[in-house]
Amino acid sequence: MGFRVAVTGCAGFIGSHLVDDLLDGGVEVIGIDNLSSGSMANLASSKDDEDFTFIKGDILSEEDLEEALTDVDTVYHLAANPDVRAGVTDTQTHLNQNILGTFNVLEMMRKKKIKTISFTSTSTIYGEASKIPTPENYGPLVPISLYGSSKLACEAMISSYCYLFNMRSFVFRFANVVGARSGHGVIHDFISKLEKDNSRLEILGVSPGTLKSYCHISDCIAAILIVEKTCNETVGIYNIGSRDVLDVKSIADIVCRAMNLDKVKYVWTGGVDGGRGWPGDVKKMQLSIEKIISEGWKPMMSSEQSVRMAARELIREKFG
Numbered sequence: 470m471g472f473r474v475a476v477t478g479c480a481g482f483i484g485s486h487l488v489d490d491l492l493d494g495g496v497e498v499i500g501i502d503n504l505s506s507g508s509m510a511n512l513a514s515s516k517d518d519e520d521f522t523f524i525k526g527d528i529l530s531e532e533d534l535e536e537a538l539t540d541v542d543t544v545y546h547l548a549a550n551p552d553v554r555a556g557v558t559d560t561q562t563h564l565n566q567n568i569l570g571t572f573n574v575l576e577m578m579r580k581k582k583i584k585t586i587s588f589t590s591t592s593t594i595y596g597e598a599s600k601i602p603t604p605e606n607y608g609p610l611v612p613i614s615l616y617g618s619s620k621l622a623c624e625a626m627i628s629s630y631c632y633l634f635n636m637r638s639f640v641f642r643f644a645n646v647v648g649a650r651s652g653h654g655v656i657h658d659f660i661s662k663l664e665k666d667n668s669r670l671e672i673l674g675v676s677p678g679t680l681k682s683y684c685h686i687s688d689c690i691a692a693i694l695i696v697e698k699t700c701n702e703t704v705g706i707y708n709i710g711s712r713d714v715l716d717v718k719s720i721a722d723i724v725c726r727a728m729n730l731d732k733v734k735y736v737w738t739g740g741v742d743g744g745r746g747w748p749g750d751v752k753k754m755q756l757s758i759e760k761i762i763s764e765g766w767k768p769m770m771s772s773e774q775s776v777r778m779a780a781r782e783l784i785r786e787k788f789g
């Protein structure tokens with residue numbers, strides 16, 4: 470039998486790209502997704518592949534997980550609620566979807582003796598870091614959003630499962646990942662707003678907005694696939710991002726240019742707390758990527774190139 474893996478959150482933005490690349494590499498993939506934010510359209514290029522099985526199911530259901538994790542060698546665990554803002558109004562969602570969801574996945578792995586998990590974590594676990602670019606060994610980790618704290622809790626649980634039950638893990642702390650199929654995030658928001666009214670653009674925060682690092686989905690998937698070949702740590706933690714940062718106004722300019730709009734009035738909301746777009750939003754984020762570079766990966770695109778490429782891809786996706 471060949472290599473068989475499970476991908477949770479397979480119909481989402483990052484999950485569906487990962488499925489495409491795993492299938493291209495000759496791997497058999499069992500994908501599970503409850504389609505809460507993902508869609509079958511994201512799986513258009515893989516759904517008919519004979520090496521792909523899709524399970525419409527929920528990682529909070531033991532029965533669904535049991536089906537998805539049968540006879541697999543490794544689990545790519547991506548299913549989560551990735552919306553940082555959601556935690557402000559709904560304090561349960563990240564606890565349920567992210568922390569309990571990850572616990573369920575780990576428990577099923579323990580029962581089925583599956584030894585390897587790749588986990589998509591986030592830069593938000595660092596909170597408002599005082600050291601920038603922020604390395605993986607930065608501490609103390611003081612997240613400022615429930616999303617960030619839920620992912621940090623997941624990382625801690627994964628580490629403990631690895632040491633208690635003889636498992637291995639690859640933990641990826643992503644900067645903002647951008648590209649085709651992305652159903653959330655600043656580029657997606659701007660395109661949707663400009664589709665409704667192309668004379669003005671409401672932007673959360675204070676001009677020129679927060680400064681963050683962006684990474685194109687192609688660089689992000691390449692990083693995941695390289696690390697699992699090179700890493701020999703029990704718990705391998707890697708930042709994934711680019712070498713630079715971009716402010717929100719520059720992203721608005723890129724999106725407007727890509728939509729051929731040159732007279733858009735920017736309307737800044739004022740944000741909260743002297744520059745955050747919303748409560749829980751980090752003002753400046755740039756990750757040190759030296760560790761993953763030493764494993765043989767490097768970003769092919771800067772933040773600006775990643776955003777330009779993603780804007781073009783999302784506009785093409787929406788308007789043809």
Ligand SMILES: NC(=O)c1ccc[n+]([C@@H]2O[C@H](COP(=O)([O-])OP(=O)(O)OC[C@H]3O[C@@H](n4cnc5c(N)ncnc54)[C@H](O)[C@@H]3O)[C@@H](O)[C@H]2O)c1
Nearest residue numbers: 478480481482483503505506507527528548549589643646
């Ligand atoms: N996009 C980013 O910039 C970014 C950055 C850091 C980390 N991440 C992480 O990467 C992962 C993928 O994010 P994404 O941007 O592709 O988001 P996404 O919303 O497109 O993908 C998440 C997928 O998980 C599915 N899902 C959610 N809850 C589920 C459940 N209970 N059972 C089964 N499926 C469920 C959704 O339907 C969706 O298809 C997430 O874990 C996210 O936290 C993303």
